[in-house]
Amino acid sequence: MSRFNNKLAIVTGGNSGIGYATAKELIAEGAKVIITGRRKEAIEKAAEELKAISFVADQGNLENIEALRNEIQSQYGKIDILFINAGITGILGSIENMDSKNFDNVMNINFRGAYFTLSNLIPLLNDGASVVFLSSNVATTYKPNSSVYQASKAALNSIAKTAAAELAPRKIRVNMVSPGPTKTEIMTKAGLDTETLNGINEWLINEIPLKKMGSAEDVAKAVVYLSDNNIASFMTGTEILIDGGMIL
Template sequence: MKKLENKVAVITGGNSGIGLATAVLFAQQGAKVAITGRNQATLKSAAETIGQGAIGIVSDVSDLNSITAVFEEISAKLGKIDVLVVNAGVSSAAPLADFTEEQFDNISDINFKGVFFTVQRALPYLNDGASIVLTSSAMNEVGYGTYAAYSATKAAVRSLARSFSQELLERQIRVNVLSPGAIDTPFLGRNGGSKEEIEGVKGYIASTIPLKRLGTSEEIAEGFLYLASDASKYMVGSELVLDGGVKTL
């Protein structure tokens, strides 16, 4: 039996990288999948890659009206939601002395405020017993220079899962967190740099990981499947860390 047979699953930021790999796996496991993102072209391509009748809807999680409209549309097309993966996020790095208010507001609006209100606005459209998975980061407990704001937003996401879980227990809605380490996705190249520079950064990061390699989107997708399915039904307000051993070895 497929682990998400006939479940309705929504993945924000599902048009590339980890989100797309997770959407593909969920569809293979029987879910009716909806993905959101800010780029219509990549959403269309991603929905075709996912197949199985997946739908892609343009949405900006920093726009609260956009969030509400998305859940209304998904509910009308697919029914009430059983799995919500709150995965949309951005990264921005700069020395503390140079970090701008614009950078701070952008990363906070998407990574923290966007997560908070995505869950809030989803509540009327969730089935009782639903599973919510928030994407944090292994950096939520580790200090890296130039990544202070990013790490802080991911620590905030980890905290939200605990508080949300307490509030939603009456509806048997589970909220958990998946915290990836360094994963080989397009995300690593979004701060600019040539192909050679990006590969150099990847090589350096890999050298700092006990397993001596970056993780793959497919490996992280398996973690999302575990948290989305009944396999983790006794897991509430907790965190699954998939980082190649960085935080423990």
């Protein structure tokens, strides 16, 4: 028997990258998985490939989050695994030159949206459920030109730990996975051209002790590990770094 048989999992931002890879792993282990995303065509295509259930929702839109909650409550019941994954890097730039619209957009999706996704779905979590936030190793680094993204992930870690304390009486575990440089589409979505991306990737690989980029599957396996009550039942408020030693 697969370890997540008869379990319901929610993966936000599940149409590509880490979200897609995690949904795939959860389904392979027997879970029924609902994936969300902003783009209808992309999320429906991913759901078809994965044999998942699609729901069009923008994590930065509170009405969408409430609609997701209502749909889960009326159609599917209680949640066993919640992976709050959706996020953006936004536009890189110095604090001096930061655009307020970019600040608001990053914080709205990465922090506010993640916060209220959890807030809205807590009543639907089974006792003993697992919640995992996708954070980043940048939450504890302070590199120039990445202040907003770094701050959004640091804030996310703070609420994850508070949630772990609040939900412990219900045996609900709340943890974080924090990847370093990972081969996904997120930097392309940030509007960087191929030449710039290649230059960034080369620089990053030189900064990583293991001299390679991570994969979406690396992160997905960590999420699945944390979601398994048989092997991670004593882990809550924990951050797993998956960065090839970059934080050293």
